[in-house]
Amino acid sequence: MSELGLCSRREADEWIEKGWVIVDGVRIDTLGTKVRPEQQIEIDPAARAEQAKLVTILLHKPVGFVSGQAEDGYLPAVTLITPENHWDGDRSGIRFTGMQLRALAPAGRLDIDSTGLLVLTQDGRVARQLIGENSDIDKEYLVRVTYGDQETDIDQTFPPESLAKLRHGLSLDDVPLKPAMVSWQNGEQLRFVLREGKKRQIRRMCELVGLNVVGLKRVRMGRVQLGALPQGQWRYLNAEESF
Template identity: 65%
Template sequence: MTEPLRLSKRMSELGLCSRREADEWIARGWVRVDGIVVSELGSKVLPSQRISVERQAAAEQSKRVTILINKPVGFVSGQAEDGYQPAVALIKEANRWSEDSSPTLFHPTQLRSLVPAGRLDIDSVGLLVLTQDGRIAKHLIGEETSVDKEYLVRVRYTKGDKLPDSDLRRLNFGLTLDGKKLKPAIVKWQNEDQLSFTLREGKKRQIRRMCDMVGLKVLGLKRVRIGGVKLGNLPEGQWRYLGADEQF
C-alpha cells in the first residue's frame, strides 16, 4: 500500500483514536507527521510516515469515560424516537450502582459525546455500552470487530413440541438475512425454554429474525456479555463505569 490516505483515517487505522477525534486533534495542532505539526483538515499521508500526537491529546483521551448500563425495556439505545427515551437519560448520579468500585466521580460533562457502542432494541434488556472513547466504539462495532456478544433468549416453539436438532444446527450456521449468509454463531439450550446465543455480528433485530425463521417466538431477550465484560449483578436501570482492569 503506497497510496496516500487521509490523516484522520490513518490515525483511526493505527488505533490512536476515532476519525472524529483525529479531526479535532488536527484542528488543535496536536498531531505531528514525521515530527512536523499538521493542522489542516483533509491532509493526506503515506503509510510509511510516522504519526505522533501531543501529550494534550493523550490527557484529554484519558478523561473520556465508558459506561455500562443494564438497559430496561422501553428505552432506545441511541437518539430519542417515537416518544421513547434514550438509555443515556438513565445516566445520572441517582442511578449509579451502589457497588460500582470505580473511583471516577460523575459529572454531567461526561454525557457529552456519550454514544452507544452497539445497540439493543427497545424490547430487549441487558448490557449496553455508552462511551466517549472512539477507540472503544470502533473496537466494538467496526466492520472488522471480532468481539463476541452473548444473549439469553427465552423462547416458545410454535410448530410442535420441540425444536428439531436440524433447526438448532441452522441457528448455529445456515441462515441467511438480507441476502447474506450469517456468520457462524454458538446457539445452545440453557434450559427447556431458554437459549444462549453468542454472535460476532449484530444485524437489526438479528436474533428475533433468526428465531422466527425456525418457528421460535422470542418472549424475552437479554444481553449478558460483550467480549470479556459481563453484565454480572448490575441491576436493571442502573449503570457503572468500565473498570480500569476490564477489557472487551
Template identity: 60%
Template sequence: MTELVRLSKRMSELGLSSRREADEWIARGWVRVDGQVISELGSKVLPHQKITVERQAAAEQSKRVTVLINKPMGYVSGQAEDGYTPAVALIKAENRWADDPSPETFHPTQLRSLVPAGRLDIDSVGLLILTQDGRVAKTLIGQDTAIEKEYLVRVQYTKEGKLPESDLKKLCFGLWMDGKPLLAAKVRWQNDDQLSFTLREGKKRQIRRMCDMVGLKVIGLKRVRIGKVKLGDLPVGQWRYLRPDEQF
C-alpha cells in the same frame, strides 16, 4: 508505489484515535508526522511515516468515560424516538450502582458526546455500552469488529413437539438474512425454554428474526456479555463505569 492515505484514517487504523477525534486534534495542532505539526484537515500520509500526538491529546482522551448500563425494557439505545426515552437519560448520579468499584466521580460533562456503541432493541434488556471514547466505539461497532456478544433468549416453540436438532444447527450456521449468509453463531440450550446465542454481528432484530425462521417465538431477550465484559450483578436501570482493567 505506496499509496497516500488520509491522516485521520491512518490514525484510526493505528488505534490512536477515532477519525473524528483525529480531525479535532489535527485542527488543534496536536498531531505530528515525522516530527512536523500537521494542522490541515484532509492531509495525507504514507503508511511508513511516524505519527505522534501531543500530551494534551492523550490527556483529553484519558478523561473520556465509558459506562455499562443494564438497559430496562421500553428504553431505546440511541436517539429519542416515538415518545420513547433514550438509555442515556438513565446516566445520572442517583442511578449509579452503589457497588461500582470505580473511583471515577460522576459529572454532567461526561454526558457530552456519550453515545451508544451498538444497539439493543426497545423490547430487549441487558448490557448496553455508552462511550465518549472513539476507540471503544470502533472496537465494538467498526466494520471489521469480531467482538462476540452473548444473549440469553427465552423462547416458545410454535410447532408440534420440540425444536429439531437440525434446526438448532441451522441457528448456528446456515441461515440467510437480507440476501447474505449469517456468520457462524454459537447457539445452545441453557434449559427447557432458554437458549444462549453468541454472535459476531448485529443485524437489526437479528436474533428474533433467526428464531422466527425455525418456528421459535422470542418471549424475552437479555444481553449478558460484550467481548470479555460481562453484565454481572449490575441491577436493571443502573450503570457503572468501565474499569481500567476491563478490556472488550
C-alpha cells in the same frame, strides 16, 4: 489515525486543529493533510491526557428504552445516566460530572423490547472495537422462547436440524449470517453468542425456525460481563477491564 486505532475520526479532526499531531517531527494543523504509510505519526501528550478523561459506561438497559435517539415517544437509554442511577457497587473511583454526557453514544444496538448490557462511550477507540467494520468482539445473549403452544421443555421437541440452522445456515435480507454458537440453557432458554449485530437479528433468526422470542437479555460483550449490575442502573468501565 483512526485506522491505526489511535483515536476516532472526530478526535483526529480536533487534534489536528489543535496542533496535537506530529508527522516526522512536523506539527500538522491542516485537515486533509496526506500522510504516506512509512511516515511516523506522533501524538502530543496533551491529546493523550484529554483522551484519558473519556468515559465508557455500562448500563443494564430495561425494556421500554431505545438505544440511540428518541423515537415514537420512547426515551433514549442515555437518559438513565444520572447520579441517582449510578450503581453503588461501582468500584472504578470515577466521579460523575455532566461533561461525561457530552458525545456519549451507544456502541451497538439493543432493541426496545430487550434488556441487558448496553455500552455507551465517549471513546471512539471503544466504539470502533465493538461496532467497527472489522470488529470481532462476540456478544452473548440469553433468549427465552416458545415453540408453537409449548412454553417449557422445548429442548425436548425442537428439531436438531433447526438448532443446526440457528448455528449456521440462515440468511437475513439475502445475506448469509456468520456462524453462531447456540445451545439450550434449559427447557425454555437458549444461549446465543454472535460476532455480528444485524437489526433484531436473534428475533428474526428464531422466527425463521418457528421459535417466538418472549425475552432477550445481553449478558456479555467480549470480556466484559453484565454481572450483578441491577436493571436500570449503570457503572463505569474500570481501568483494568477491556472488551
